[in-house]
Amino acid sequence: xxxxxxxxxxxxxxxxxxxxxxxxxxxxxxxxxxxxxxxxxxxxxxxxxxxxxxxxxxxxxxxxxxxxxxxxxxxxxxxxxxxxxxxxxxxxxxxxxxxxxxxxxxxxxxxxxxxxxx
Numbered sequence: 043x044x045x046x047x048x049x050x051x052x053x054x055x056x057x058x059x060x061x062x063x064x065x066x067x068x069x070x071x072x073x074x075x076x077x078x079x080x081x082x083x084x085x086x087x088x089x090x091x092x093x094x095x096x097x098x099x100x101x102x103x104x105x106x107x108x109x110x111x112x113x114x115x116x117x118x119x120x121x122x123x124x125x126x127x128x129x130x131x132x133x134x135x136x137x138x139x140x141x142x143x144x145x146x147x148x149x150x151x152x153x154x155x156x157x158x159x160x
Contacts, residue, residue, distance in 0.1 A: 067079070069107075
């Protein structure tokens, strides 16, 4: 039996989220809440042809990812949950696709202090 290859930290930085069974978004939780990674599932969910189009639609920000009418409640819910248990949150909200369709999503998130990983 072959021994598994050791995991090299640099390999972890090249995030392969395409194998995840669902959508994946990574964004900075401060400032403009800039989106720094999405997988193809998210791009397709927004009915966009590519990541560039998705970033234009959402202005590259989580604030424009969530439907405008839901944003205040969503951010209040997220910040009310993180810190309670391992910085985890679970929230429901809607997104508005490129064609204007409203889609309900379930979001399981985790706040990570990036200083822990640098």
